[in-house]
Amino acid sequence: MPYFKTEICNYYFQQKGQGQTLVFAHGLFVDHSIFEHQFEHLSKNYTCFSFDMPGHGKSNFREKGWTLEDIAEDFHEFITKNKIHKPILIGQSQGGMIFMRLAINYPDLVGGLILIGTSSKAEYKNRLPFWKEVIQTLETQNNSKVNSLLAQIQKNVVSEHFLKNAPYEALQELKMMQSHNPIGLSLATQAAVLNRTDVSNEIHKIKCNTLIICGANDHATPLEISEMMKIEIKDAELEISKNASHHIPIETPEVVTNSISKFIVKI
Secondary structure: OOEEEOOOOEEEEEEEOOOOEEEEEOOOOOOHHHHHHHHHHHOOOOEEEEEOOOOOOOOOOOOOOOOHHHHHHHHHHHHHHOOOOOOEEEEEOHHHHHHHHHHHHOOOOOOEEEEEOOOOOOOOHHHHHHHHHHHHHHHHOOHHHHHHHHHHHHHHHOOHHHHHHOHHHHHHHHHHHOOOOHHHHHHHHHHHHHOOOOOOOOHHHOOOEEEEEEEOOOOOOOHHHHHHHHHHOOOOEEEEEOOOOOOHHHHOHHHHHHHHHHHHOOO
C-alpha cells in the first residue's frame, strides 16, 4: 500500500490515472472513500491522489497532535518531492481548510482549488462546548458511546434526503465513520475545530482559479461562509448543491463530479 511518511503520520493514499494531477483531501470523521465517485470517474483522464488524513482510515497519527498548518506543510512536501506541477487541490471541509492554507502560503504552487463544504473562519464560539464534549466522549474509547456519538454526528452532516433515499450508502458511511481510532479522531477534532485559526483576511492571497461548492442544507459550514469566500477570493465561482448538507461528495456524487469536470477543463 502506498504511504507518504512525515513527522505527523504515515499518510495512506490511493493513486490512479494519468494526466494533470488532482489531489483529494477529506473532512473530519470520514476517509478517502468519500471521494470514491469523483476519484473513479476523474482518474480516467487525470492522475488522481486521494489521501486519508491523520487519525483517519489507514493513516496513523502523532500522539502529541498537529495543526492544519502542519498538514498543509506535509502536502507541500509531497508535491515538491514528487515534482508535481501545478496540481488541482480538491478539499472537503477539513481538507479544504488545509488546501486554503497551502494556496495562501504557496500561491504559485497550486494550479487550481476546489473547496467543498469548508470554511476560512475559526469555529463559531457557541459551538465550542459541543466539540469539547465530542472530544471527551472520543477519549473515553467506549465503543458504545463513541458509536452513538458518530451516528448523531452523521445525522448532523448529511441531509434527510440522503438518509431517506440512499439508506445503504448512509449505512456504509456510518460504518466507515465508526471504524476510526477514537484517539486519532479526538486529536483531529482538536486540530480542525478547537485550534483552527481564522484565515479569512488572508484568502485574498490565493491566486489560482477557485471553485467553491456548498450544500444548500449545510449547517456545519453554512452558505454564508461560502458566499464570503467567493467575494474574497478573486474570480472564485460558487455552486450550491441541492439536497445536500456537509458531506456533498457522497450525498450528490454525480453533481460534484460534473462540477469538478466542468471547472477543470476551463483552467
